[in-house]
Amino acid sequence: MNHNPEPPPLLARIPADINKPDKIAYGLTIRQLLIVTLTGGIAAAIYYLFHQLLPVVILAAILLPLLALGLAVALGRRDGLTLDRFALAALLHARTAKKFVPAPDGVAEPPRWCCLRGQLPAPLRLPVRAIRTDGALELTDGGVAVLVETSTLSFHLRTTGEQAALVGAFGRWLNSLETPVQLLARARLADLSGLIQAIEHQAEVLPHAALAEAAREHAAYLGDLNSTRELLTRQVLVVLRDHPATSRARRSVRRAASAAIVLRRAAEAERALAALGVTARVLDADQAAQAIAECLDPGGRHPFGQALPDELISATHTTTHNLGGNA
Numbered sequence: 001m002n003h004n005p006e007p008p009p010l011l012a013r014i015p016a017d018i019n020k021p022d023k024i025a026y027g028l029t030i031r032q033l034l035i036v037t038l039t040g041g042i043a044a045a046i047y048y049l050f051h052q053l054l055p056v057v058i059l060a061a062i063l064l065p066l067l068a069l070g071l072a073v074a075l076g077r078r079d080g081l082t083l084d085r086f087a088l089a090a091l092l093h094a095r096t097a098k099k100f101v102p103a104p105d106g107v108a109e110p111p112r113w114c115c116l117r118g119q120l121p122a123p124l125r126l127p128v129r130a131i132r133t134d135g136a137l138e139l140t141d142g143g144v145a146v147l148v149e150t151s152t153l154s155f156h157l158r159t160t161g162e163q164a165a166l167v168g169a170f171g172r173w174l175n176s177l178e179t180p181v182q183l184l185a186r187a188r189l190a191d192l193s194g195l196i197q198a199i200e201h202q203a204e205v206l207p208h209a210a211l212a213e214a215a216r217e218h219a220a221y222l223g224d225l226n227s228t229r230e231l232l233t234r235q236v237l238v239v240l241r242d243h244p245a246t247s248r249a250r251r252s253v254r255r256a257a258s259a260a261i262v263l264r265r266a267a268e269a270e271r272a273l274a275a276l277g278v279t280a281r282v283l284d285a286d287q288a289a290q291a292i293a294e295c296l297d298p299g300g301r302h303p304f305g306q307a308l309p310d311e312l313i314s315a316t317h318t319t320t321h322n323l324g325g326n327a
Helices: 030-050 056-075 083-095 160-175 193-203 209-228 251-274 285-296
Strands: 023-025 128-131 137-139 144-150 181-189 232-242 280-282
Touching (some): 023 030, 128 285
Antiparallel strands (some): 128 137, 144 280
């Protein structure tokens, strides 16, 4: 009897932080070596200048905290950042405005008779200038991008051969890319209200009473789950981008040509990912606007199909939503 065991799994160790700086000496990077050297130099200079004037106890009380601070800055990390970069980010966050408003021409100053308390909002400068009807995003730097939403698959539940085939197919797609591609995986809140309503509606037309009762019980279970748990769903977005070449053609013509190119690449990505069993689709204008709004305000309420700031609302809905105030 011939026994063909499965091939060994293909393992490739990739560091979690591919942008991690190289270690030069003693397991330290250039930045860490500079901080340690500067701290040691300052401590040595203080000791050289004052060791004959101050007692050893006072020098130790001055130099030991200084050395400890330098080592903490060089070796410490907070939220994935080094302490010096974390302190710089905290300083910049404290000095910048916390409220942003859409103001392309800038925020107007209040009149002189108005007593202003706090800071004025800052203009919101998004990298997206406009969203075309075909879903292409016109960027402020002149480029065009497209959002492609993909489904997920279970990798660890596959056999070794299937895992190797998936890795090979995914690698072939990556090698076929001509331009940089961004893969964005984010978790967002899941709302089962629509599914619950669909099940309850379908339960009314089921042919058997036992099936209808089971459907109602399942809808009740989903309702309890939706109200008592914080449900999350994972969304994977592939961002394809193209920057039009500089030419004498009009900007609208260049953007249209760039949009056609990036949409063609999106169609090629859909076909390549279909070989992996991954369903991909290009987000249209409304879906792309919804995805951008959710990324800018995670966890907020973003009803689908919102009107634009300069768009006339010619229809009203019979239901109203109270957002925490009395109109």
